[in-house]
Amino acid sequence: LSNYSRKITNDQFTVIGHRGDGGSAPENTLAAIEKGIQAGANMLEIDVHETRDGVVCVMHDERVNRTTNGQGKIKDLTWDEIRQLDAGSWFNAKYRGEQVPSLEQVIEHIDGRAQLLIEIKKGTPYYPQIEEKVVSLIRKHQAESWCVVQSFHMDILQHIHQLDPNIRLQKLAFFAIPALGFSFDLSFHSFHPEQESFIESYNLNYLFVTKKLIRQLHQEGKKINVWTADSPGVIRKMVNMGVDGVITNHPELANTLKNKQ
Ligand code: G3P
């Protein structure tokens, strides 16, 4: 068989742009979100934190230092102060003036053109009411069909589920061993996907994913996405192993490689 005839079209495969399209634009900005959409990502992943005055805003780190020209923790800054920051120049001078978006701005910008995977991070101390705020923004924009929440923290996912059982949820972890009943995120946890009916997908580090694990999770009716799959070799390997999606800084590349060889 030629390579061409051995290709299996992977229509269900989910290409998830990491921090928008973190490889080609400053992560977690509207520019990165738009790049990801144009690259054909099915879903855009972002991280959220909360400002001192309670605005849910989009950034990976707890501090603004790495990705803006400011300093300090998001929880100590007001939304007005964060809006003054330049979140683009650190990546490339052509993005000078790109702002830190709020979650609401991201939802309005995407407007259902792709799915949105919202990762809720735990600040230190933990952001009060962040789950309520995320749920109410999704509802306000009637975006339940295309917004999904992921977290390393099961208590956050449980809280979201209590607030609105219709919101789709994905559990982040580094690895999971179903036979031993535990997973590892930032500490060890019991892992019982058969009891976690509210979790649709386990999003694991690609280094620890095996065919057996994929089979076990599929048997429980769960999906498995991997992070962060950036090189052509890793993306191809994950596709051929049978994962359901990749979280990647290169969604355009993943789109060209998503068909099994
Ligand atoms: O989506 C998975 C990945 O984003 C988790 O790691 O540090 O990039 O948020 P991090």
Ligand code: CA
């Ligand atoms: Ca993330």
